[in-house]
Amino acid sequence: MAAERLVVIGGDAAGMSAASQARRLKGPGELDIVAFERGRFTSYSACGVPYWVGGDVEGPDALIARTPEEHRERSIDLRMRTEVTGIDVAGQRVRALDRDSGEAYWTDFDKLVIATGARPVRPELPGIDAAGVHGVQTLDDGQALLETLERTTGRRAVVVGAGYIGVEMAEAMLRRGYEVTVVNRGAQPMATLDPDMGRLVHEAMDGMGITTVNGASVTRILTGPDGRVSAVATADATYPADVVVLGIGVEPETGLARAAGLPTGPSGGLLTDLSMRVRGHHNIWAGGDCVEVLDLVAGRTRHIALGTHANKHGQVIGANAGGGYGTFPGVVGTAVSKVCDLEIGRTGLREKDAAAVGLRYVTATIESTGRAGYYPGARPMTVKMIAEYRTGRLLGVQIVGREGAAKRVDVAAVALTAGMTVEAMTALDLGYAPPFSPVWDPVLVAARKAVTEVRKAGSA
Amino acid sequence: MAAERLVVIGGDAAGMSAASQARRLKGPGELDIVAFERGRFTSYSACGVPYWVGGDVEGPDALIARTPEEHRERSIDLRMRTEVTGIDVAGQRVRALDRDSGEAYWTDFDKLVIATGARPVRPELPGIDAAGVHGVQTLDDGQALLETLERTTGRRAVVVGAGYIGVEMAEAMLRRGYEVTVVNRGAQPMATLDPDMGRLVHEAMDGMGITTVNGASVTRILTGPDGRVSAVATADATYPADVVVLGIGVEPETGLARAAGLPTGPSGGLLTDLSMRVRGHHNIWAGGDCVEVLDLVAGRTRHIALGTHANKHGQVIGANAGGGYGTFPGVVGTAVSKVCDLEIGRTGLREKDAAAVGLRYVTATIESTGRAGYYPGARPMTVKMIAEYRTGRLLGVQIVGREGAAKRVDVAAVALTAGMTVEAMTALDLGYAPPFSPVWDPVLVAARKAVTEVRKAGSA
Numbered sequence: 032m033a034a035e036r037l038v039v040i041g042g043d044a045a046g047m048s049a050a051s052q053a054r055r056l057k058g059p060g061e062l063d064i065v066a067f068e069r070g071r072f073t074s075y076s077a078c079g080v081p082y083w084v085g086g087d088v089e090g091p092d093a094l095i096a097r098t099p100e101e102h103r104e105r106s107i108d109l110r111m112r113t114e115v116t117g118i119d120v121a122g123q124r125v126r127a128l129d130r131d132s133g134e135a136y137w138t139d140f141d142k143l144v145i146a147t148g149a150r151p152v153r154p155e156l157p158g159i160d161a162a163g164v165h166g167v168q169t170l171d172d173g174q175a176l177l178e179t180l181e182r183t184t185g186r187r188a189v190v191v192g193a194g195y196i197g198v199e200m201a202e203a204m205l206r207r208g209y210e211v212t213v214v215n216r217g218a219q220p221m222a223t224l225d226p227d228m229g230r231l232v233h234e235a236m237d238g239m240g241i242t243t244v245n246g247a248s249v250t251r252i253l254t255g256p257d258g259r260v261s262a263v264a265t266a267d268a269t270y271p272a273d274v275v276v277l278g279i280g281v282e283p284e285t286g287l288a289r290a291a292g293l294p295t296g297p298s299g300g301l302l303t304d305l306s307m308r309v310r311g312h313h314n315i316w317a318g319g320d321c322v323e324v325l326d327l328v329a330g331r332t333r334h335i336a337l338g339t340h341a342n343k344h345g346q347v348i349g350a351n352a353g354g355g356y357g358t359f360p361g362v363v364g365t366a367v368s369k370v371c372d373l374e375i376g377r378t379g380l381r382e383k384d385a386a387a388v389g390l391r392y393v394t395a396t397i398e399s400t401g402r403a404g405y406y407p408g409a410r411p412m413t414v415k416m417i418a419e420y421r422t423g424r425l426l427g428v429q430i431v432g433r434e435g436a437a438k439r440v441d442v443a444a445v446a447l448t449a450g451m452t453v454e455a456m457t458a459l460d461l462g463y464a465p466p467f468s469p470v471w472d473p474v475l476v477a478a479r480k481a482v483t484e485v486r487k488a489g490s491a
Numbered sequence: 492m493a494a495e496r497l498v499v500i501g502g503d504a505a506g507m508s509a510a511s512q513a514r515r516l517k518g519p520g521e522l523d524i525v526a527f528e529r530g531r532f533t534s535y536s537a538c539g540v541p542y543w544v545g546g547d548v549e550g551p552d553a554l555i556a557r558t559p560e561e562h563r564e565r566s567i568d569l570r571m572r573t574e575v576t577g578i579d580v581a582g583q584r585v586r587a588l589d590r591d592s593g594e595a596y597w598t599d600f601d602k603l604v605i606a607t608g609a610r611p612v613r614p615e616l617p618g619i620d621a622a623g624v625h626g627v628q629t630l631d632d633g634q635a636l637l638e639t640l641e642r643t644t645g646r647r648a649v650v651v652g653a654g655y656i657g658v659e660m661a662e663a664m665l666r667r668g669y670e671v672t673v674v675n676r677g678a679q680p681m682a683t684l685d686p687d688m689g690r691l692v693h694e695a696m697d698g699m700g701i702t703t704v705n706g707a708s709v710t711r712i713l714t715g716p717d718g719r720v721s722a723v724a725t726a727d728a729t730y731p732a733d734v735v736v737l738g739i740g741v742e743p744e745t746g747l748a749r750a751a752g753l754p755t756g757p758s759g760g761l762l763t764d765l766s767m768r769v770r771g772h773h774n775i776w777a778g779g780d781c782v783e784v785l786d787l788v789a790g791r792t793r794h795i796a797l798g799t800h801a802n803k804h805g806q807v808i809g810a811n812a813g814g815g816y817g818t819f820p821g822v823v824g825t826a827v828s829k830v831c832d833l834e835i836g837r838t839g840l841r842e843k844d845a846a847a848v849g850l851r852y853v854t855a856t857i858e859s860t861g862r863a864g865y866y867p868g869a870r871p872m873t874v875k876m877i878a879e880y881r882t883g884r885l886l887g888v889q890i891v892g893r894e895g896a897a898k899r900v901d902v903a904a905v906a907l908t909a910g911m912t913v914e915a916m917t918a919l920d921l922g923y924a925p926p927f928s929p930v931w932d933p934v935l936v937a938a939r940k941a942v943t944e945v946r947k948a949g950s951a
Contacts, residue, residue: 463799
């Protein structure tokens, strides 16, 4: 009997984790694995690019978890700079284009993994393609930006967008010695937080010398006589710029899958079942930044591009495609980030998310410190907790503060997964010692206040 | 109608939290609150004493959360340096002794809170009362030790015991410039860890220049011609000492309660129900270091002296004694500590705890880092996970490492509380960004390995 063939489209976290996991379960005699990657790198940490640009990390090699050669040593037929241009679902084959030789060919599959990732949102603005305007989603992007920085003598950087990538790039450019202006469409930076918590980020960025302009949509990128970027314009103002970084976010790269008739959700991401199989297709899986994931708190699918999810998807897909068993139950929406020494963590629903899915809620916001107040280095943190009206079920937590703030949301992430009430959370046995926490951990303080708010609202 | 009277024995965390919470619910017209404290301080952080001695914290005022005067401003009749010497349960009264005036008197109660705390284990050793031998459980202890250090010219310190207080005091004495020897009865430091994890602590302490002698019981304290301590002797050796710190742990202070016929458990701590009422007594509550708590994983009671539990107990007792409602469901045994930059976290059962309560288990130990491997400051951590045979239910986690190691056990503490399996844990949506975690958080890596071990054991 001939070996089955598993074809993988996309050589980054989800795709190559799937390939590796499938290979662990089935040897080359049982399973051929062919993986296509249109770029020059495999299995790298895109999340590390801001730290490479900022000079904290030596790149790009340090950001590569596994090279093409390492994958090939595991008997994976990895074809680099080869783009899949079509999927023939009924015929069980994909069409590939070798970007160097120009050769195009069909490859049959028994099982298919779609891991085409996401592409940066790149608004159709006049001047967007000018020299000196850079995205930061890929290693190539990072390299190109660093080359621009080497050649640029001016010190004014404009970062467009104030989400995770935007604020991380603001830090990176600040560390490179630039005068940084962040142009942000939203009312506050970090739209993944409620505005009251986003305001704390804004204030902290101010304190670091980063100028943040909120409520400002870019209308055009201006260029100088040399064709290079010279400024970023909004309806109201013009911000001189020697370099522009686009940190506007990403959208699922699913043109290929949609052209093949595969189902996508409201965000344009592929829809899968709990085993990461594309809905309605027993032999096609999808994972990573090209899929929508089930938000366990909201009860609906969302698009979240995050390396940690992509790796988990890859493991699950590889287990299933390799004849084993695995499922991905969904996410609760945890994310952490930092801007210099400001830490930001969030999990679960924001107020507007809760309202959007029909949940009535109460909120509680408290201030505490990451260590016992008397212990050196105790720095403030603000914790906001959102709980369901009447039931008191935890719906979300947002934390903004200094050391120890970001990863404290993990406690809430587990509590959300377990469906805990804020009342149950007040009794959680969290680690206490003066260097690590006040005697009441900030999350517990927030839970106690949330209990009070739930009671007040319930009796009103 | 006359106001009811609530009597509180013990003016530290549990007792004064209970008094304060009861006062919030009932004003002075409804409830008299009389609190007795035999010492000179109220509501202070005993956990902070090692950091005060080490010079990190200005003491003792910084360690006092609320002074006697502040309690009195809240209409609590707080009687300092007044020891309760007897409880007449049937007669609903306590006998008190004013330690300054020598006056003794009875006080009636409608409701009673016993928060008598714990006392340091002080072995009956020759020389134990010599000058230069110090415990570190109270503010008075800390003050006395600091006075000794000021007068002592020699630089050799012996710490007896290698549990939390022992290792924290080893750090404190090292920071004070002492040559530190820790004399430890156990096979490894930190007996709250399994020996394989304790060994990592030993190795790290070695690297800091702290000498740890394991398997060594102190037989006597030697004194010089001036009557001051000169050395600590074990069966095998003698360790010269200019100062000796006892860090041997504590036991519940329940002589008074036992004399009154109140029920205690195997560790000598008072036994309560879920509302912290002393079993069989509708109007007597107990909390803090003098009670046993339900270990939710082991399914039996234990004695754990920890300020964070005492504060929670106080809240629950105060709610109930004040006519409200609260319960303390139990603990999972979370504790965190550090020795210089080494962090230690643990929660749930050790191997021997699991065996002792009839659980069969598997273990998985992994090494990872607290940040993405390529991110500056990424330091190693070792995570050990214990899971139930067949069911795969999480039983315990121990973490030893550097920055970010200790508080990572909180994730496991919540998972234990929720009764999660290690398989469910592999899907947890924990915060990921390179400064805070590898793409697979170390706890998830351990969970994945534990899943493999559960499967292997189940199919064997």
